[in-house]
Amino acid sequence: MENFFEDFRDNLLEQYDTCPAYKYLCDNQGFDPNIHLNKEEDMESVPFIATTLFKKSAQMFTSLLRVPLETIDKWTVSSSTSGDPSIVGRRKCDLMQMERFNELNRGIFQPGSSQECVFYPEPEVMKSYKSEMIYGKRTESYMGNLLDSFHFNEDAIFFVKQKGNELMVDLGEFKRVIKTNDGLSHHLSLRGSTPLIYNAVNELKDEMEPVKLGANVLVHTGGGGWDGKKGTITMDAAIQRKDFVECVSQFLGIPEENFIDSYSFTENSFPITGHYSPKYKDYLFHIPKWGQVIIRDIKTLKPLHNPGDIGFIQMLNAYGTSTFAGASIIVDDIGQIVSMDECPDCKEKCMTIKIIGRVKGAEAKGCGATLNVEGEKQ
Numbered sequence: 001m002e003n004f005f006e007d008f009r010d011n012l013l014e015q016y017d018t019c020p021a022y023k024y025l026c027d028n029q030g031f032d033p034n035i036h037l038n039k040e041e042d043m044e045s046v047p048f049i050a051t052t053l054f055k056k057s058a059q060m061f062t063s064l065l066r067v068p069l070e071t072i073d074k075w076t077v078s079s080s081t082s083g084d085p086s087i088v089g090r091r092k093c094d095l096m097q098m099e100r101f102n103e104l105n106r107g108i109f110q111p112g113s114s115q116e117c118v119f120y121p122e123p124e125v126m127k128s129y130k131s132e133m134i135y136g137k138r139t140e141s142y143m144g145n146l147l148d149s150f151h152f153n154e155d156a157i158f159f160v161k162q163k164g165n166e167l168m169v170d171l172g173e174f175k176r177v178i179k180t181n182d183g184l185s186h187h188l189s190l191r192g193s194t195p196l197i198y199n200a201v202n203e204l205k206d207e208m209e210p211v212k213l214g215a216n217v218l219v220h221t222g223g224g225g226w227d228g229k230k231g232t233i234t235m236d237a238a239i240q241r242k243d244f245v246e247c248v249s250q251f252l253g254i255p256e257e258n259f260i261d262s263y264s265f266t267e268n269s270f271p272i273t274g275h276y277s278p279k280y281k282d283y284l285f286h287i288p289k290w291g292q293v294i295i296r297d298i299k300t301l302k303p304l305h306n307p308g309d310i311g312f313i314q315m316l317n318a319y320g321t322s323t324f325a326g327a328s329i330i331v332d333d334i335g336q337i338v339s340m341d342e343c344p345d346c347k348e349k350c351m352t353i354k355i356i357g358r359v360k361g362a363e364a365k366g367c368g369a370t371l372n373v374e375g376e377k378q
């Protein structure tokens with residue numbers, strides 16, 4: 001992981017050689033990476049695969065493998081509100097890369113340094129939840145794989161428990177933990193699903209006074225759910241990031257600066273993480289040097305470069321996609337460029353974006369047409 005462009009080029013050339021479906025896409029667009037991918041600027045012309053092609057209903061997921069089906073270790077699947085998950089073949093080597101990314105983010109995630117309180121089930125529970133066999137390989141939730149790669153402390157507390165076929169939040173346990181730590185400024189990390197944390201805090205608001213957990217607490221959300229939908233959870237409305245941070249910050253007594261959010265999706269390999277900026281009233285996501293993001297115009301799909309520009313998020317992966325055609329992926333989530341080279345809040349030298357969310361309604365239908373694939377049915 002020294003030179004992103006060189007490594008990305010190697011990954012893409014191999015994908016071109018080993019995945020006939022991807023080669024077909026490239027040939028159709030007159031793109032041959034052996035000829036047309038020579039310098040960093042060329043990365044914008046690399047053909048991308050829409051995440052919708054990985055949907056079960058598209059029946060393409062076996063064609064998007066780069067290795068023989070019998071050599072994959074598992075299918076990682078997205079949590080799906082519609083019953084039409086993405087299905088991505090992975091081997092252990094790709095999953096280990098996810099652990100390496102977590103290690104690289106150690107400074108931000110602060111794993112192992114504190115009492116961890118997690119609004120997800122234990123990794124093993126999450127991985128096997130609704131697991132099934134497809135072509136003789138087990139499916140596991142991508143979130144379970146992410147949790148697995150995180151290596152939580154032995155004494156981490158998982159507030160989400162499986163009861164029969166349902167996942168339930170143990171609100172009593174959460175209440176006990178925050179009461180026990182009230183006013184003590186302990187090093188805690190509160191991690192997990194945004195809607196679950198938001199719901200839990202809103203429910204406790206009705207039955208107890210706010211607490212003050214202090215400035216040593218990290219609130220690390222991940223796995224999406226800002227649109228109010230996550231797996232089987234459906235909320236009345238989308239969650240505004242500012243409302244979430246202000247509400248949780250006030251009720252638990254944690255500074256707004258201590259909130260971070262990680263973003264990724266099943267077809268991608270590296271997470272991007274944003275820190276909340278009270279000034280911008282949003283999370284500012286830093287693009288790490290081991291990945292690349294291109295924001296593309298929603299109608300024309302042309303790459304955009306100016307602060308304020310809004311479009312689809314495309315991820316370029318140099319690492320961790322050796323099993324499937326994940327080197328260049330576009331997702332129907334919308335991002336906004338904040339800066340191409342420096343975070344305006346903390347001044348780190350990196351591309352910085354905001355995540356706006358999923359397109360809705362008529363606009364979404366237009367996007368399905370733009371991406372030339374069927375959108376997820378709402």
Ligand SMILES: [Zn+2]
Nearest residue numbers: 343345346347
């Ligand atoms: Zn920053």
